Amino acid sequence: MSPHRDRGQGTLVIDRQLRGVGRIKRASGTMNATVFRRINRALTALVDDGRLDLLRALRDGTITPLALLDAKERNALDQLPTAEGIRLLPAAWLAWVLAKDCSMAHKRSLVQSLRHLLAKPVPSPFGAASLAAVTKKLPRKTVGDLPALLLAARLRLATHPRSFNIARAACQAFLRETLKRSHPLWVAVTDVEPLAVRAVRAKRPQTVAGLLAICQVTDDATTAALWAMATTGMGPGEYWGAWERTANGIAIHGTKREGRDRTVPDVGQCQPPALSRQAFEDRLIEQTGAALTPYDLRRTYANWLEAAGIIRARRRMYLGHGAHDVSDLYEWHDVLQFLAADAKTLRRWLERERKAAERGPALVSERHA
Numbered sequence: 001m002s003p004h005r006d007r008g009q010g011t012l013v014i015d016r017q018l019r020g021v022g023r024i025k026r027a028s029g030t031m032n033a034t035v036f037r038r039i040n041r042a043l044t045a046l047v048d049d050g051r052l053d054l055l056r057a058l059r060d061g062t063i064t065p066l067a068l069l070d071a072k073e074r075n076a077l078d079q080l081p082t083a084e085g086i087r088l089l090p091a092a093w094l095a096w097v098l099a100k101d102c103s104m105a106h107k108r109s110l111v112q113s114l115r116h117l118l119a120k121p122v123p124s125p126f127g128a129a130s131l132a133a134v135t136k137k138l139p140r141k142t143v144g145d146l147p148a149l150l151l152a153a154r155l156r157l158a159t160h161p162r163s164f165n166i167a168r169a170a171c172q173a174f175l176r177e178t179l180k181r182s183h184p185l186w187v188a189v190t191d192v193e194p195l196a197v198r199a200v201r202a203k204r205p206q207t208v209a210g211l212l213a214i215c216q217v218t219d220d221a222t223t224a225a226l227w228a229m230a231t232t233g234m235g236p237g238e239y240w241g242a243w244e245r246t247a248n249g250i251a252i253h254g255t256k257r258e259g260r261d262r263t264v265p266d267v268g269q270c271q272p273p274a275l276s277r278q279a280f281e282d283r284l285i286e287q288t289g290a291a292l293t294p295y296d297l298r299r300t301y302a303n304w305l306e307a308a309g310i311i312r313a314r315r316r317m318y319l320g321h322g323a324h325d326v327s328d329l330y331e332w333h334d335v336l337q338f339l340a341a342d343a344k345t346l347r348r349w350l351e352r353e354r355k356a357a358e359r360g361p362a363l364v365s366e367r368h369a
Contacts, residue, residue, distance in 0.1 A: 011027045011028055011029055011030060011031055012027075012028045012030060012031060012033070012036045013025065013026070013027055013028060014026050014027075014028050014036075014039065014040065014043070014065060016040070016043060018043065018047055018055060019047065020047070020052045020055075021047075021052055021055045021056055021059060022059065023059075024043070024055065024058060024059045026058065026059070026061075026064075026065055027065075028065045028066070029064055029065055029066045030065075030066065035066075035069070038069055038073075039065045039066070039068070039069050042068060042069050042072045042073075043055065043058075043068075045072070046068075046072070051077065053183075054068065054077060054080060057080070062086060063080050067080065068080065078184035078187075078188075085142060085143050085144030085185065086142050086143070086144060087142060087143045088135070088140060088141070088142060088143075089114075089117075089118075089141045089142055089143050089145060089146065089149075090114065090118070090122070090134075090135040090138040090139070090141070091131050091132070091135050092143055092178070093110075093114050093174060094111070094114070094122075094125045094131055094134060094135065095131060096110075096174055096177065096178060097110045097111060097114075097125065098125055098126075098131075100177075102219040102220075103218070103219045103220050103223070104126075105215070105216040105217055105218070106217060106218065106219045106287060107126070108216075108217075109166065109170075109216075109217040109287065110170050110173075110174075111124065111125065113166060113167040113170035113171070114170075116153050116156075116157060116163060116164070116167045117146070117149045117150065117153055117167060117171070118138060118139050118141065118149070119152070119153070119156065120138060120139060122134075122138065143175075143179075143185065144185065146171055146174075146175070146185060146188075146189055147185065147188035147189055147191075147192065150167070150168060150171055150189055150192045151192055153167055154168075154192060154193075154195065157195070158195065161194075161195030161196060161197045161289075162197055162289035162291070163289070164194070164195050165194045165195060165197065165289040166217075166286075166287070166288070166289045168189070168192060168194055169285070169286040169287070169289075170286075171189045172186065172189055172190060172286075173286065175189060197289065204291075204292050204293070204296045204299075205296055205299035205300040205302070205303045206230070206292060206296065206297075206300045207353070208304070208350060208353035208354060208357055209353070209356075209357035211226065211227070211230060211300065212354070212357050214226070214288055214291055214292065215227075217287050217288060218283070218284075218287045218288065219283065219287065220274075221273075221274040221275045221280075221283075222275070222280060222283045222284060222287065224271050224273075224274060225239065225273055225274075225275070225280050226297060227269045227270075228269060228270040228271055228273075229294065229297035229298065229301070230269075230297045230300045230301055230304070231267050231269040231270060231301065231304075231346075231350070232250050232252065232264050232269075232270050232301065233264060233298050233301035233302065233305075233318060233319050233320070234252055234298070235294065235295060235298055236277055236280075236281075236294045236295075238252055238253075238260070239273060239277075240273055240276075240277040241253070245266060245270070246263070248263055248336055248339050248340075249263045249264055249265050249266045249339045249343065250263065250264050250265075250266050250270055251263045252264065252320070260320035261320075262317060262318065262320045263335075263339060264318045264339075265318070265339050265340075265342045265343035265346055266343055267343055267346050267347045267350060268347070269350075280294075281294065298319075301318075301319070302315065302319055304346070304349070304350070305318060305319075305346070307349065308345050308346045308348075308349035308350075309345060309349075310342050310345060310346070314338055314342060317335075318342075
């Protein structure tokens, strides 16, 4: 190709048509023919490497040819700003939140994570006339600033590791859903280490108030799975395994041992899973900062049965702790009566607890642990 000179700037001009990018016509910033050839070789290499994001940034004027050449030769391409990276973070983040298919509670949690990143109060975007009005007084940070903002938040939230870990997971989700996992910004954010959360104790069964509080930050599918396991005593393998709703209750076909094949009272909270087990476990960590594990829900069920006043022999039966001490006492027709009565008892107890629930997740007392 024969370079021509830009009369206004006295510099050689790049004029190339690149697949996936279109025409790039830019002043190169140099009159040196050798440097000009190196720029063109760099552009060809970027096409071969699939870095169309950088070529589009060059086309749109986000970066200059000489800056691109310098970064290419120093193996520092990931430090260059791209069109995606220079977007204003508050507007991009809130637009993502508003468009995200999740519960309102989870949307509010994502807005809270932005507040942690900016270290500034963020007005609610829900029902606002425009995002411009919401973000008018917020810091003019860009998407490319996210790794640095997350590192700063890590220092500020050192004594609040769960809040930081939720914000970090929110950053990963934002970049994954808007730029993909392969983008350098996602890699940079992922490289920021999470904070260690000091375990209060190994077992963390929840009160009704505690589970309600946790569900304020989980999406609808995750919330449904939490309540299904907390009100049936199913472990993850059972809930994502073989069970069915019958006229008598929830029939669980356990696999560990004979006693785990059982029927439990149906309180109307058990719906089939709307997501895979892996997706549930990933979202539980992402949305709650590992506030509880799936097995804590089985312990939760055991405590709720006791708190509702259901006698020990039937609690053991519903938990699948072996039928030998139950079948010696009851015939199946007796068990059917107990299932209906216990379902009614547990539903009433849950309703009272819901009404009495106050803010904040609360662990059950030590005597129930």
